[in-house]
Amino acid sequence: MATGRTHRPATRSRGIPEATVARLPLYLRALTGLSERSVPTVSSEELAAAAGVNSAKLRKDFSYLGSYGTRGVGYDVEYLVYQISRELGLTQDWPVVIVGIGNLGAALANYGGFASRGFRVAALIDADPAMAGKPVAGIPVQHSDDLERIIADNGVSIGVIATPAGAAQPVCDRLVAAGVTSILNFAPTVLTVPDGVDVRKVDLSIELQILAFHEQRKAGEAIEAGEAAEAAAEADVVAVAVAAKRRAPADGSGSGSAGGSGSSGGNGKGSDGDVPAVMPA
Amino acid sequence: MATGRTHRPATRSRGIPEATVARLPLYLRALTGLSERSVPTVSSEELAAAAGVNSAKLRKDFSYLGSYGTRGVGYDVEYLVYQISRELGLTQDWPVVIVGIGNLGAALANYGGFASRGFRVAALIDADPAMAGKPVAGIPVQHSDDLERIIADNGVSIGVIATPAGAAQPVCDRLVAAGVTSILNFAPTVLTVPDGVDVRKVDLSIELQILAFHEQRKAGEAIEAGEAAEAAAEADVVAVAVAAKRRAPADGSGSGSAGGSGSSGGNGKGSDGDVPAVMPA
DNA sequence: ATGTCTTTGTGAACGCGTGCACAAAGATGG
């Protein structure tokens, strides 16, 4: 029933909107940078610029946490770092397991940003017996037969799935059955989980496709603008051209616009839609 | 000025809402799966289930593209695959460059989902001279001195940044100056780009922190529920406990609650906040 | 102590996204 991120109708958990929670790590990173440079206080304007958001939004976000600023001065950097860390639950230790030690899984295992955020890679798990015992990032890979035991022994509640798409749902089911209640999914599949389990999805392919959409739109607008400027003197011609272009998207006969260029075959073979964001080794 | 994803006030590009665009790749993947199994038509209900969204939402999304369905029957799978692909700009060839061939960059280079979606890895670029010429995923790594020439020669408009955080902004600037107008950023930094350039950000650490927040909340609720049930007979005790719990977040003296466990030091050394999602080799 | 000046915190308005519920449309069987 619940799939991906969409299954939380009551958005605000205890008064903190989901959108705000998603920005807290952003603020935290900016604040950490300031802290390292020993900046004592920061205004909402400065911090907003560093985090890449609107200052009003930032102030409203912080207002959900409490009144941690001083009017006329700004926010105490160290204090705010602590408050946000605590709100995010980063002051405690979070053991995580990574399942699927392919190319991506290995990359994740080497990720240096885990430890300082309270995350600890408790175990690496792979279904390939040849991988068992082989150390990756200094941690020996364990076989997936021991998945349940590993989860239980380490008290793991967060799992990272970096397996091929076909293995993702079975692995997810086993993780959940073993007690995992939060899953970060890198496999290009919609995971089905029971209520109470959170799933977040990272999909490189989707991000690139969204970029391609905007890129195509930009190219189309450039062509339109060029045509309009070029034939500015002939109003009738422009009117016809615009009318034709308006009709094109609803019609589908992409005669001229931009679709006819290289084109690698449209639907391609489509077989690798079943592999994760990164091919396992 | 414009940073990250936030700088698009006019959300809908030409009538297609941004939220809908973000879901189109999801639908496309589900449809591709159906296509491979030679399913001729699909209802909005079925497809919505496969994509993990609400069926009403799916129908509304498709209504922005046009009326591609048949009432009483559903949608023609092949036709819909084509229409969505065209709308996303996937029927044309998109050469991309990956900058920063560390652990993650190499993983991305091996990603099999590129080609079938119209994306083609045109070049791999790294600043380390020792990497130059070394083949990764069958493509020889080129030195970043040649970045501008590579972009121009291949007509690249989409760039992927997988460098350490410190190098991300300079690399971004060079990419943009060379003509790149869409950037997928894996470095944990806020990139500043001129108007007209799109940036999307993927940050593993942020995703995990969001999961940790919900995980903490779930744990807190479980404790609260447990306490309430346990001391249901003693109303006074419960009231005191709740009052103490209410005060804790605003106070900051995390005496008992959950903060005192392992704790890797709170702010830690903080030095690795400056590395990308994955450490370069 | 008082006034000025900076910056926070928030009330209010607005716009987007979501979901409901139903009418329109077309297929299918008789």
Next chain:
DNA sequence: CCATCTTTGTGCACGCGTTCACAAAGACAT
């Protein structure tokens, strides 16, 4: 040709998120 039944397409209402704009609050100089 007509009735029925399935499924799409969408008008509408509601809620969340964003942004503006300003009053409250406190620092700082005099």
